[in-house]
Amino acid sequence: MTQGTPPLSRLPAGKQRQRRTQQRRWLNRLWSWLITLAGGSVILALLGIFVYLLTEVTPLFKPVSAQPIVVEHSPPAFDITPAPIPAAAATAAGFEVAFSLVEPLQGYLLLAASNGEACLWWQRQPEAGCLQRLSLTDRTVNLTTLRWLAGKQSIVSGDSSGQLKQWFFLPDEHGQLRISWIKPFARRNAAIVDIAPEQGRSGFAVLDAAGGVSLFYANLTKPLWQGQAAEYQRATRLQFSQRNEQLWLLGPGEPTALQLDNRHPEISWRTLFQKVWYEGWQQPEYVWQSSGGAELRQGKYSLVPLTIGTLKAAFYAMLVAVPLGILAALYTACFLSEPLRSRLSQLIELLALFPTVIIGFLAAIWLAPALEQHLLALLLFLLLLPLLVLALARLWPRLPKRWQQIPGSGWDLMLLAALLFVTAYLALLGGDTLQQQFFSGSFRFWLNEQGVSYQQRNALVVGLAMGFAVLPIIFSICYDVMSQVPRQLTLGASALGATHWQIVRRVIWPLSLPGVLAAVMLGLGRALGETMIILMATGNAPISNFNLFEGLRSLTATLTIELPEAAVDSSHYRMLFLVAILLFIFTFMANTLADLVRQRLKRNFQRLDT
């Protein structure tokens, strides 16, 4: 230290102080900007993702457009000479054959006369004559065209009254192949002149005598596009270009052509949410079937099985997690005393950290086979447990006084745990014995014989496994809410002479109910968005039912399984983005509801505090 007079204040002198203030102001501003930027960019990123999803999906629903163009080069010659008809077939039909179609896989032959009379003949049974006789038109009108759609699984016929009909080859109840009438398409205004199938896709174009051209897709009765022009009247034939981008109208005069923009004909709201009768299927159904390994003629993209799968898995998981989570929270928050209480709650919350892949894996390789073997034991357990607990409760007052006074909390926990184990053991023993005695060794196969479909990897397995994953979320929120009930209320009730049980039922429970609801909604959000458990514990079969013993396919699992293989910009690819949006909407709804409920809860507590 020097001898000079020490400064009166340690605060910096005028100029320096000013500089410091300025510095601090700058720093503050910088920080606030950074924070704003971070917050804003998060919001922007979220919006961006959503907008991106939408831009990927919107092309699916873009209306089809067609522009007349100048034909630059004449289309490749198109072989329209029909295959020779075997003499045996012609005699079997007994009419003058105007149209003939050959089924390529087995060699069935469909012959038709110009009045619509038709005969199905099979080369493997030539002596049988016509296997089926039918009329492809109403008697009064003439058949004018008969064409295969791509893939040669379904037929479209057109007649002189402008009607279009779709026909399938379907086996009847005896396994005999039959031509079956499927559906009419929207009627054209004039006689049908020609039908052209798309290349490698199930759409087709129709030309009518009034010069009308319309584009159809096999699953939809209404045309995707239609147009009319006088010059089209000259045309007699339609043909698609190799990639279905152009439609040529050919005839005696100059060929004309239409440039088409029809990328995703198979997607419409109808095919996404209604039953569709696909080629070769026995009846209309909700089908999700895609393939990255091959180009499909008909993508089958129904969102119904996936939505049902997601809801089914979430429902059964909630069935497990909600009662267990809420009751566990109630017990821990209201009935346990301190050291044990916080330790137990921490332990349950720790379960949330369990990687879901592990849960899914265990569910698939251990739980699913075990459940299949001991299904009866599980049912017995669910039946026995409440009975035994009730019996114990009934027995309790009759026990000697010495036994009833349990030292400290935690003992009842031990006692009930012991009861649980005893019940489980009894159920296992009883279930297996019953199974051997009455169900010829396997309850699961017995169920099958009763007509209940049972798959090893089913919704029950998912419910248990995912319930286990959702439970900690529900528990921890419920626990927090219940232990935050204002103390003056419980103490007040206690002072007024309420019993512990009365306090729980009349004070804690009603107050924490909104919080419990919020916990349930958050758990639901988690269950809807869960991926790995469902992916691994189910067979991912896209089934549309709520059977507990059958598998399911969720929106999330579909994304995981299929997104890596989807060809960019294909219908399949865009459909998967639509699936993602649907999933987003589900979880968003669950979480928003939870938030609303939570805000109400906050207001309730504020009111109580004042």
Place this chain on the structure above:
Amino acid sequence: MLVATAKLRLMIISLVLAALSPALRAVSPEQSATLAVAEPTPLSGTLSSTGSDTLHNMMMIWRRQFVALHPQLNLQIQSSGSATAPVALLEGTASLGPMSRPMLAVEQERFRRRFGYDAIAVPVALDMLALYVHQDNPLRSISMAQLESIYAQNRLCHRQAAIERWGELGLAGTWQSRPVAAYGRNPASGTYGFFRQQVLCEGDYQQRVQQLPGAAAVVRAVSQSVNAIGYSGLGQQIAGVKILALQADANSPALMPTPEHAISGRYPLARVLYIYLNKAPARALPAAEQAFLRFVLSAEGQALLSNDGLVPVPAALRAQAIQELGL
């Protein structure tokens, strides 16, 4: 008719054997087999591979041996399905694209639009799909028509009635009423597409067929479920499952998936596995890729195939690939 076309596809292997061009003879199988495995110059850097899950085990085995030869070289392998290979090659995120099926026209076209030439397919192994059942299942063989009746929804190939119980496959006793639980792969896998093409005649799968991600997952599921049947690569054998002999049609014998039957083309579910490459016609492959493929196609690399239940590529086909790559 269809059976004939299916057979044809498999006969390609044997056809190639027969129809070797004179140019090919320049590199004889013996020569290719004697191609030096060890490189005198040490290679370094990173090779990455993205694609087929079927080839995953094999790529790992090859990597182990290959990296032992070139310790400086790092080979990253990602296996999430054949359909990921074309995308990875296109984006340049991988230089090797193992695939369990040939590239589709669309995929090849997208590649051509970007680079101006086709991606090159190098046949690296023959694989057979085996039909697995639980070891307690008394069934010994199954026909293609029966398989279709189990797996297909619309049964285009044989038009036979659907099969839902093991009794309909000729099993008696307790098995008679047991339902058939069918397992298969997820659509990302080339196996799913191959099975769909060969067995279902491009038809649709039954809705109840369970789709599992991973070749091993299918076999594991079968080993745990007594009434299950599943298809997967031959390399996935574990305890608890049994492989069925497969009958192509009513007139042919039921055959087990063995190397001889794969090469002769008589086992109906055999296929070629490829590694796809991005190689400009004029330019030679980078040294690391070259060394890896030379190793894979060498006698030593092909001998490793049996560790994973795969079958070596016929020498002539290998020689053709070696010549095409300029190794």
